[in-house]
Amino acid sequence: MLTPLDIHNKEFKKSLRGYDVDDVDDFLDEVIESYEMLYKENMSFKEELERYKENLSRYKEIEETLHSSLVLAQQTADEVKKSATKEAALILENSRQESKDLIKGSQDKLEELNSEYDYLKKNISQFKAQVKGLVVTLFDIMDIDYDLPARNKENLLKYETKKEEISYPQEQNILLEKTENNTTLHE
Numbered sequence: 001m002l003t004p005l006d007i008h009n010k011e012f013k014k015s016l017r018g019y020d021v022d023d024v025d026d027f028l029d030e031v032i033e034s035y036e037m038l039y040k041e042n043m044s045f046k047e048e049l050e051r052y053k054e055n056l057s058r059y060k061e062i063e064e065t066l067h068s069s070l071v072l073a074q075q076t077a078d079e080v081k082k083s084a085t086k087e088a089a090l091i092l093e094n095s096r097q098e099s100k101d102l103i104k105g106s107q108d109k110l111e112e113l114n115s116e117y118d119y120l121k122k123n124i125s126q127f128k129a130q131v132k133g134l135v136v137t138l139f140d141i142m143d144i145d146y147d148l149p150a151r152n153k154e155n156l157l158k159y160e161t162k163k164e165e166i167s168y169p170q171e172q173n174i175l176l177e178k179t180e181n182n183t184t185l186h187e
Helices: 004-009 021-144 149-163 170-185
Strands: none
Touching: 004 021
């Protein structure tokens, strides 16, 4: 590419019937001046173009980095979401299993307590029957002894008074009536 200096230093051969040297020099000065302006402007545009290219290159790198970051962020978010969903499902399943185990344990304990309650109820009934039998036997023994000391008679009277205040099951009332009949006969 021609520079303004090339145009300025250019010398032409002289010939006999050539152009007027002053006119050519004046025209060349104008061309040099115009060309120099265009040349400087062109250089300025080239420098600006280079800056734009550098900026464009940098922006493309930033764009690629951002794109990669966004893709990575999306993948990470998807993985976190998937992991959280799996963990939530696992927690829910564990909670359900723990609930089932707790309910089963509670039902087993309830059955155990009901069995123990039934066993104790049966033992209490047996114990009551044994105590009733002992009481009846004691009264029978007391009825045989006709010479009861006064203290025993007072206790017997207290017993009969308390007996009226207490409500007994039907079979116990029958036993007490039997005992009372025996006591009345011996007096």
